[in-house]
Structure formats: C-alpha cells, structure tokens
Amino acid sequence: MRGREPSFTIQLPAAHHQELEHWFRSTNLKHGLTRRARLLLLLHHGHTLTDAARTAGLTVRNARKWAKRYLVQGLQGLADKPGRGRKPVFSPAVALHLVKMACERPDKLGRSLSQWDCRELADQLVRDGVVDRISPDTVRRILDNHHLKPWRHHLWLSPKVPRDADFAARVQEVSDLYTRALGPHEVVLCVDEKTNLQPRPRKAPTKAATPGQPVRVEHEYGRCGALNLFAAFNTRTGKVYGMTAERKRQEEFIAFLELLEREFGPEITVLHVVLDNLRMHKGKKVQAWLAKHPRFVFHHPPVHCSWMNQVEQWFSILQRKRLAIVDFASKAELAEKLQQFMAQWNEQAHPFNWTGKSVAKVMAKCQPIVVATTGTIPLAA
Numbered sequence: 610m611r612g613r614e615p616s617f618t619i620q621l622p623a624a625h626h627q628e629l630e631h632w633f634r635s636t637n638l639k640h641g642l643t644r645r646a647r648l649l650l651l652l653h654h655g656h657t658l659t660d661a662a663r664t665a666g667l668t669v670r671n672a673r674k675w676a677k678r679y680l681v682q683g684l685q686g687l688a689d690k691p692g693r694g695r696k697p698v699f700s701p702a703v704a705l706h707l708v709k710m711a712c713e714r715p716d717k718l719g720r721s722l723s724q725w726d727c728r729e730l731a732d733q734l735v736r737d738g739v740v741d742r743i744s745p746d747t748v749r750r751i752l753d754n755h756h757l758k759p760w761r762h763h764l765w766l767s768p769k770v771p772r773d774a775d776f777a778a779r780v781q782e783v784s785d786l787y788t789r790a791l792g793p794h795e796v797v798l799c800v801d802e803k804t805n806l807q808p809r810p811r812k813a814p815t816k817a818a819t820p821g822q823p824v825r826v827e828h829e830y831g832r833c834g835a836l837n838l839f840a841a842f843n844t845r846t847g848k849v850y851g852m853t854a855e856r857k858r859q860e861e862f863i864a865f866l867e868l869l870e871r872e873f874g875p876e877i878t879v880l881h882v883v884l885d886n887l888r889m890h891k892g893k894k895v896q897a898w899l900a901k902h903p904r905f906v907f908h909h910p911p912v913h914c915s916w917m918n919q920v921e922q923w924f925s926i927l928q929r930k931r932l933a934i935v936d937f938a939s940k941a942e943l944a945e946k947l948q949q950f951m952a953q954w955n956e957q958a959h960p961f962n963w964t965g966k967s968v969a970k971v972m973a974k975c976q977p978i979v980v981a982t983t984g985t986i987p988l989a990a
Contacts (some may be wrong), residue, residue: 619652619676624652625684634704645675645687650678653683699740704751706739711752711759716889725759726753777913783910783917787963794844796877798850798869798883799920802857803838803927806947808937815936825933834940839865840949841882843922849923849951859894868894870902883908883918919961926954931949 621629632638632646644665651661662672678686710733715722722729729744734740734748752758786797811827818824839861840851852868854861873880884890886909899905910917931950937943 612713616619617931618971619649619679621649624651626795627682629934634805641689642687644955648672648675649679649687660693686882694929697971699743699751703734703739704744704755706737707734707748707751709736711757711768724762727760730759748916762936777930779911780914780917783883783908783914786883786908791845792877792879794876795881796873796879797845797881798841798843799881799918800839800841800865801918802919803840803924804857805835806838806853806932807835807935808940808943809935809940811936815934824934826936830936836940836947838860840920840923840951841865842923843884843958843960844919844963845960849949849958851947853947855940857889859889859892862889863895863898866898866902866905870905878904880905881908882906883910885909886912920964922961923954 627844629646629650632642633650635643637754644667648661648667650667651664652658656664658672658676659669662669665672667675675687680723689989707730710718711725711730715725715729718733727748731743731745731748734743740978753848791797809830810833812831813827815827816822816825834855835855837857838853840849842849845943850872851871852865856866869880882905890907890909891897899907915921923955927947930948935944
C-alpha cells in the first residue's frame, strides 16, 4: 500500500540545491535562514511537509509559508522582509544623550563616581528626565553599538613626559643588553625589590579543595610584620637569585649585591645590572661599594619604563603561583617558602623571550623629538 503523498513537491535546481547546502552548513548566517534551507532540502528529498517542518524546527504553518515563498520568488523569498522584528522603544535622541554622557567624566554631571557603569548611566538618564525608565541591559546594548565601554580604563603617558634623546638612548641601551649576543665574560641581571610581603596567618586553617568546593581561606588573619624580597633575574638562563630582609635600605641592598658577588666566579668580569631609579640604588654607600667592585655596571631604564625590567615579569609569576593565597605562620616561614619557590623555579628555569617589538613602539613615539634634536637613533634588531 502506498504511503501518503507529500503535500508539496519541490524539485531544486542544481544551483539552488548547492546554495541551500551551503546555507545549511554555514555558521555565520542567521539561524532562520539555516532552518529554511534545511526545510527545502528535506522537501526536495521527498519528506512530507509535517516531517520536514518537525525536523527543521518549524511549525507546519511556517513551513508551508516558506515553501510557497520559494515556489513563487525563489531563493530571494527566503529572506526576511525589511522592517520586521522588534520596533525600537527609545528614540535616537535617547541614544545621543546616553553617548554624550558616557563620553564625559561623572564628576562633570555632579556624580561622585570614578567611572560610569550601565546601572549608573541608566539611573542618570532617569534623573535627567530623558526617559521614565530604562534597564542597564538596554544601556549596554546602545553603548555596544557605539563601541563605548566607559567602565574600563587603562594607563597612558601624557605628551609632557620627556621622550627626548636621553630617553631613547636609555631604552636603546637596555634593549641592546637583552637582545645582543653576550661574551663569555658577561652576565645581565635584572634586579628589583618586592616590598611589604606580609605572612598574614589565618585564624582558622586553610582548607584544601574538595569535590564541589574550592580552596577555602579564613577571612580573618593576624599580623606579624612584613618582609622585603630582593631578587635578580638572569636574562639568559632564567635563574633567580634572592634574599629577604625586614628593611629596605642601602645596607640591605649592598648585602644583596655581595650575595650576587659570591654567586659569580672570577671568569665573569662584567655584571650588567638593570634596575630602577630608586634613591637607594644610587646612594653614597652603594656608590662606594661599586667603586670597590668595578665588574658591577648599573643600567637604569627611563622613568615609567619599569616594564623593561624582566624581574617584574618573574614577580608576576611569583604573585600568581605562591602569593595568591597569603597564609604563613610567621615571617620565618614566609622567607623559607620564598626561598623554596626560587629553588624550585631554578630547577626548570627559563629566560623570557625578549624582542625589540615593544621597544620599537616606544621608540616610534619619541622618534619625532629625537629626529628634531639629534637625528634618528637606530633601534637594534
């Protein structure tokens, strides 16, 4: 006995069949077009309208509508008619007022806020009488259309910060130390201090993770002083040298330099040390010590260029892996754990991949000034 005949008989031309196959497999088209393409392909292969509609995720009524449109208009009939969809609730004037407000600091409108967020902007629109009510989600959608995110911020250097020939020369000097081939008698160390490391022993023991529960840390903690970590990062091997001290003075810094002095044998005749411009690094006692140890050569990056000191990258790793949860019984335990972390790092130490690309961006900004004063300073490869 023959089954039920299809209520629609659609024979797709080869070109249409290929195009609808492309629509059906596309991940960029609207979902509606994908479902309509699947409907027609099913009808082409002999499925009934009811079965094709169910498989394509459409009602029978909608399936019949799109099949008829295809028979009359072809592939063009499968597109949505213009003007369909939800009508805008708010006028363009509301969006204009919102964008203008988002591009201003909240203080100028009498709001004691550091930055706008979507809820504060929605409340401000109501206060200004622009709308009776508006949701934060609607505010976010409007701002997304204008590529605005006033709740975010980043730091930048104003044009008043010197980017002169001295700036360029110092950037160039540090970049050369990181990128050029070193002689067997040279070592480049990046030195800095991580200050105010507090043990913060917890009032209750920290609990390890369990199924369905993260690591749990007691909110209350005790105070028992703080330590400073003096660290040096070898830019070619990745090895870290460090010591802890309760104070951060020239005396402690000199003690750390003497530790580095003992770490390197007489075959190393030049120790390049990259460090910031702290007064402690340039004091009279430090200068006197350097005069007695001529193989130590200090290199200071320009102000606001702490990112050039590679030990800062290692400090970031230390913060994430060892100091994300601060729970140490005492300063002695904190110092022990820091030394243990450095020892374990040195077992698998690796250098950071430093290139001249970041430096080139900085140099490009100071290029006009450099050219105007002393001519172009070439950047090392």
